[in-house]
Amino acid sequence: MLNAIWIVPAIPLLGAAILMISCGLLPPRMVGAIGVGSLALSAIIASIIGINFMLAPPPGNSFTIILWRWMTIGSFSPAAGVYLDPLSLVMMLVVTVVGFLILLYSSEFMRGDEGYNRFFAYMNLFVAAMLVLVLADNLLFLYVGWEGVGLCSYLLIGFWYQEPANGLAARKAFIVTRIGDTGLMIGLFLLFTQLGTLEIQPLMLRANQSWFSGSEIATLAAALLLIGAIGKSAQIPLQIWLPDAMAGPTPVSALIHAATMVTAGVYLIARTHVLLALAPSVQMAVAAIGAATLLVAAFAALNQHDIKRILAYSTISQIGYMFLALGVGAWSAAIFHFMVHAFFKALLFLAAGAITMRLHHEHNIFRMGGLARRLPVAFWSFLIGAASLAALPLVTAGFYSKEMILSAAWAGGGGIPILWTAGVVTAFVTSLYIFRAVFIVFFGEPKTEVSGHYDLRITLPLIVLSVLALTAGFVETPGGLGSITIFSKFMASVFGEPSITTGSAETLRLMIASLLSLAGIGLAYVLYMHPSQQFVAWADSPAILRWRQFLFAGWGFDRLYNGLIVQPFLYVTRINRNDVVDHLYQGIASASRLLHQLLHRSQTGRIRWYAGWLAAGSIVTIAVAVLR
């Protein structure tokens, strides 16, 4: 049964091909059927394979199958291979199941759009590329998937291409992630030339044997891979593309920019964690970047008024948590949080989409209000998602995953108090900003009219995701709450045995974190449910207003890069407007024209002149013969 693993990425790829070739020929119902059906099929097969794997694990808890040899050049012969182990299994299941739910939702959400066909083609292509990424057994094949998801991200962000701003956002996303991709590519070159292979498992074995911990070469390789991860996962300093990527349709934001593509960086680092462990300075950098990002993004989310931008900054912040976990060596915690985050973030985005589609695509939360009674399905979905994000204690999945990360940030190999502090402070800010959104959107006076109704295709994914967002956490609970370690035991073959920490200090930290998230909810209630005059006045005072604008602009990163990179580049292009290099080619043309002017005088058309030159020529020839 495991041999059929290649079908899982092949079906969406086939679906994408069919939809692309038949563009415009099929009726929308059939397009929807193909688009969603291919993913449903993929999800079913993935689940069957998953169950098979868990019940009857293959030897060594991993399964490799080589599909075909790509090329053979000397000692370089990469293959298209699939590697199935618990990590890729979890990723595959999340991608296919969440993808299926989102596509089902979007078959209703995108109904009536003239690019309906294109949308499903791109989404299927994306899922195929993402599956290639997570199932690849060598880094080159992984890179193929990496590039594929980057391409689909570009295509889908700029989906409504008639609007120039969307094209700009798509290009920005592509260019910024390109910076990361270049780092990754150089890293691949380095790994291949130093270790002679790009297959992941042999690579890590050889790295362990040949490289010392902390050696320069290991640090360089790990740093290059990190650059690739930062680009794709929108961490500081390459996080600027994700808020603008919200220009794409909401299902796209849900699938690509929340649940799956942006976590590709996390997957990459988790997959090559042996390399990272060989470079402690880079691992420290990962943790630092994660901590900085989660703080910066959380504060930025506090001040947004577009509901999707709030969720975008929230995504950046939560991926920061995953990076933090990777940085302290808590690999399973990062993957656990990834899984839970995929559920509740997709839920939040789909709920936000459900809201906007009933409000004539109004995105500004200050123009929404009082929707709790009018849109109950959206309200409860969003509330459950928000609770999971805010890590509401005990009942939500987000609580358990966040606790796992925070406890590892304190204890565990490399745990440092400052990281833990950043984590809990951000937990406070997280619940503050998300419940700010909840209270402003769903309570208060209604400001926009509601129209339409919900189809089953909208409500069913919302319900399923809500259930998952509440219950998915119960596979891994902290020491003081039952010590369930199903998840980390499952991941043990990839990451090593889990370390369980118990004790009163641990429980105390647990309670501090829970209290802070509840406090955030409370503060949000106080401030935003019935905003008092004092609060509004204080918020509009000049210093606070400037601070708020700074946060609104994402801590000024866009302006920084604009001044640092974009403007000098534009300046250079303006200077080179007449294109120095082009002058070279024009010079060739004008030189030949000049030569023509000179030679043109010898074409007089007079017979005697030509005869004279004939004679001169023959004289020269004879002279050459004579003088030899």
Add this chain to the structure above:
Amino acid sequence: MNVAFYFAASTAVLSTFLVITQANGVHALLYLVVSLLAVALVFYTLGAVFAAALEVIVYAGAIVILLVFLVMMLNLGGTTAREAQWLKPQVWVGPAILAVILESELVSIMVSGNAGAPSLVVILPRDVGITMFGPYLLCVELASVLLLAALIGAYRLAHIGRSGG
């Protein structure tokens, strides 16, 4: 016989020189005839009797006659002022230089070789005929084709059609 050769040679050179310096067309042609006759005599002294006869008959007797017809038709006889004007001295400078250089080159080539002495044989027309229709038969046929082509071409080109040219 050597005397005859030298005499004929100098006549040829002198009259050729006069051909190219005459402004009057008819005079030039007449000098050309003299030059050709002198060259025929040179042929005779070298033992090529058949070639000498052909020179007189075909060259001086047909080709130059064609030129005479043309000159008469186009009324180039009588010194035309224009023709004389075209023969100003400075026109000669360039060609003269070229010619001198060419001549010196050719002379140096010939002098450096070892030419030898002529064989004292008279080559009869019969020998020429045997050689011509023996090894050189193909060239003869090609020459006939050439003449045919020239005939047709000359007729077609000179013909004044109804369109007027």
Add this chain to the structure above:
Amino acid sequence: MATVPIIQPLLLAVLLFTLGLIGVLVRRNFVFILMSIEIMLNAAGLAFIVAAARWGQADGQVMFMFILALGASEVAVGLALILRIRRRLTTLDSDAANLLRG
């Protein structure tokens, strides 16, 4: 038969050839150019005859005959062309026929 060293008739041929060349380069009237070309052809034929006399074979004379045939056909076509040019340009100035200039 004459017993001059064979180089002397060859020198004669060279001289006649260069004179003809000068004529081609100097004269402006088409007819005179044609005449000068005939002089050059004649000189070439003389060279062939000299070679025949040197080796005592008839091949040189055969070549001379071909040169004759060539010269004849060339004069015929050339004269026809001169007539055409005269009709077209109403002059026999070779410098006037310069439509092929660059």
